[in-house]
Amino acid sequence: MSTPDIIDTLAGIKPGSALDALRAKRLQARENAQKSYLSLFEPIDAGEFSLLERAAVAAFVTGLHGESSVAAFYRDKLAASAGGAALLEAIDAEIARGKTSGPYGSFPSGPLSIESTAGLIYRVSAASKSALGTRLVAALEHAHLLVFRPRDAASSDMKALLAAGWSNTGIVTFSQLVAFLSFQVRVVSGLRTLAVANA
């Protein structure tokens, strides 16, 4: 495969290392985590969710998780995307505004109500709106919801994305991208931690 394994790269796993051997025990998972990355960031058809939008959402989502090799990777990807450099300042500003701790949010009314916890309801700043445009403003607000308070998601959030110009198929790919990154950043963090513990 021409593209190096992203999780190995970001977790600093070297060929022949102990963690390389452990990851080889779940070869199909390893190869398909990579294929997931490729189908999201090098898709056959980016028509419903442009490559620039994918890079911008990825930089925002991974940036919200804190400084890491993963966040740096997607920030560089945005910077290298056509039109991406112009978005960096706004994305950085929105990461700084959106950072908080999760998961939080409301449970359905009933016995779980006592576990409901309030937190930041993030909205893009007025200053960033013109740089980002309608579709990305809606995307960042929804991505923040998915990162920090996924249990707050409601059908009205889908309507907001549709109203901002997202198609049904675009919403599916966008949701997969945010959810996949939530997985990837954790696998990288977990494997790095294990590597350090073994060093």
Added chain:
Amino acid sequence: MSASVNPPVAFTQDELGWVSWIEPLPEVELTERHFNGLVDRARAKSEYFRLLVRDPEVLEARTKTDKDIFYNVADGLPRAERELAAAATSRYNGCIYCASVHARFASTYSKRREDVQKLLDEGVSADLGERWNAVVKASVALASTPITFGPDNIAELRHAGLDDAEIVDVINCASFFNWANRLMLSLGEPSK
């Protein structure tokens, strides 16, 4: 897409349904490309998979990642504890649907239905014994944003008897459910 669905208001091991908030593909419109994305042809009957198959390449890769992490039992964590990591992550993120499915699997494989129910009823701080506590705590640390998983979690997992291959399975299972929960929670809702 569907109207009122009588959503559950508590965590349960009962079988739940799930309805989409946006339009799944109609079964009659599925092509070979879509069936490849579904991996299992029978999934064409599921509203959830007919929605995700709008992007068949991502769905196919995600499904194969999922199957290897959970079903490949060579040299790693027993199925019961993989399901426990999935259930604990879902309990913590608040995904009633995912928690129901994987709590049921955890009960089936462990024969510890009451302990699994305790996780659902009391939440991720429930005392389930050293080994399960370590798995649950590691899953919660991975699910938190920012991620708080650290050397203490590794030490606890090892102290509870897990080797490195098993710890990699915990990391994979818990991380994967941060993917699954976000799809299930945001694209539709569970129904009783």
